[in-house]
Amino acid sequence: MSNGVSWGPDNPHPLSRMKTELVWEGKYDEYGNRRPVKLPTLPLPLQRIETIDEPRDREKAQQLSIFNEAAFHQQAHRDDFRNMLIWGDNKLVMAALLEQFRGKIDLIYIDPPFDVGADFTMQVQIGEEGEAVQKEQSILEAVAYRDTWGKGTDSYLHMMYERLTLMRELLSERGSIYVHCDWRMNAFLRQVLDDIFGRDRFLNHIIWAYKTGGIPENVGFSKKHDDILIYTKSDTPVFNQLLQKSYVPTLPEPTTISGKQLGVQRDEVCELCGVGRPGQKYRNVIMRDVWDDIQSIFRNDQQTTGFDTQKPEALLERIIKASSNEGDLVADFFCGSGTTLAVAEKLGRRWIGVDLGRYAIHTTRKRLIQVQRELHAADQPYRSI
Structure with a gap:
């Protein structure tokens, strides 16, 4: 039911001016005021x-x-x-x-x-x-x-x-x-x-x-x-910036088909990486x-x-x-x-x-x-x- 108020650009509705906000029961009082944190006096x-x-x-x-x-x-x-x-x-x-x-x-x-x-x-x-x-x-x-x-x-x-x-x-x-x-x-x-x-x-x-x-x-x-x-x-x-180890996936052994070797040798992968677990390589990167x-x-x-x-x-x-x-x-x-x-x-x-x-x-x-x-x-x- 209309209350006789005309909402529009010259008189925006209050809901149209609300900001994004999470509201829960108890955040505001009955008058719309933010409830302060109640602390003990003694x-x-x-x-x-x-x-x-x-x-x-x-x-x-x-x-x-x-x-x-x-x-x-x-x-x-x-x-x-x-x-x-x-x-x-x-x-x-x-x-x-x-x-x-x-x-x-x-x-x-x-x-x-x-x-x-x-x-x-x-x-x-x-x-x-x-x-x-x-x-x-x-x-x-x-x-x-x-x-x-x-x-x-x-x-x-x-x-x-x-x-x-x-x-x-x-x-x-x-x-x-x-x-x-x-x-x-x-x-x-x-x-x-x-x-x-x-x-x-x-x-x-x-x-x-x-x-x-x-x-x-x-x-x-x-x-x-x-x-x-x-x-x-x-x-x-x-x-304090921390580092973590970034491991390079272990590649399968090279496969030979019809005399041709497919794949890449392990020791040719990521030469700048350090040595991680045996057979695995890693580098230190920012966490x-x-x-x-x-x-x-x-x-x-x-x-x-x-x-x-x-x-x-x-x-x-x-x-x-x-x-x-x-x-x-x-x-x-x-x-x-x-x-x-x-x-x-x-x-x-x-x-x-x-x-x-x-x-x-x-x-x-x-x-x-x-x-x-x-x-x-x-x-x-x-x-x-």
Whole structure:
């Protein structure tokens, strides 16, 4: 029904002037205003910090409050920084970190849940026989599932928007963020990141094509890759160019027909290439955005911790080497089994890890203590600076 308003070139309809934008329930209020990220006005007691670093005198690490700065620096390392593993809602944790770490984190990698219908219930392997028990949700996890994952894609996007906004505030001017996702949330998260960082801050879309895992589809092609979206805080991010080996396909033996040799001799192919595996030749080329040389975690892999979504250390090693330098601060706010933190520790980076899952924190803590013991045994410092 017409309301008496005449739309046209002299009076354009509001819809004709809208820009391309991803809109979800909760992004705008009832008056059309952008909803700000709501932060707590007071520190919450549920946030606890545990400093995993073992001091050089091998004293037992103590639990400290995130807001107790004097105690935080009590057991100083070479650079007066102690790595942090925090159990709690990462939105609240990041809000608490802003005062001290705004603009100071050099690299953020996150691997948030891909499936908006997922909860925190999981099978946990115990003992050497591979027996499994059901790990139920804690109260914190149950509340988070109900409020963010339990309401579908809209609530998931709003949850990610708020947290990515805080991550941008924590990034240094030369910092980068890597967001790991898959086909379910790729398109949505790309638009959310464009909204927060700007399209001109998009750096790369990495395809991690693992050759193992995945389930063949009855209809369609088997899904065998994940996506990693990279955005930067400025146009001058830290980036260390990496090289990869590009192998020359092995040619078949020359064939002789009627006394004539067909084909090309192997030693005549690609003379400028180096020698790869026996009988194979390769050249070092600048790394491309398709990574098909890193395998996913096998169940019997030495790295495995029992997490279904655990990522291989080789993947995080590549990311950390590319977008940070020794001594830089690396953060993972969905740290899961602690792969990012373990690799950062080995590569001499400082780190902050956060997770809502009780089992994740327990697994990460155990893993990091083992990494530090191995570094001690090898007489390697945590950080050489």
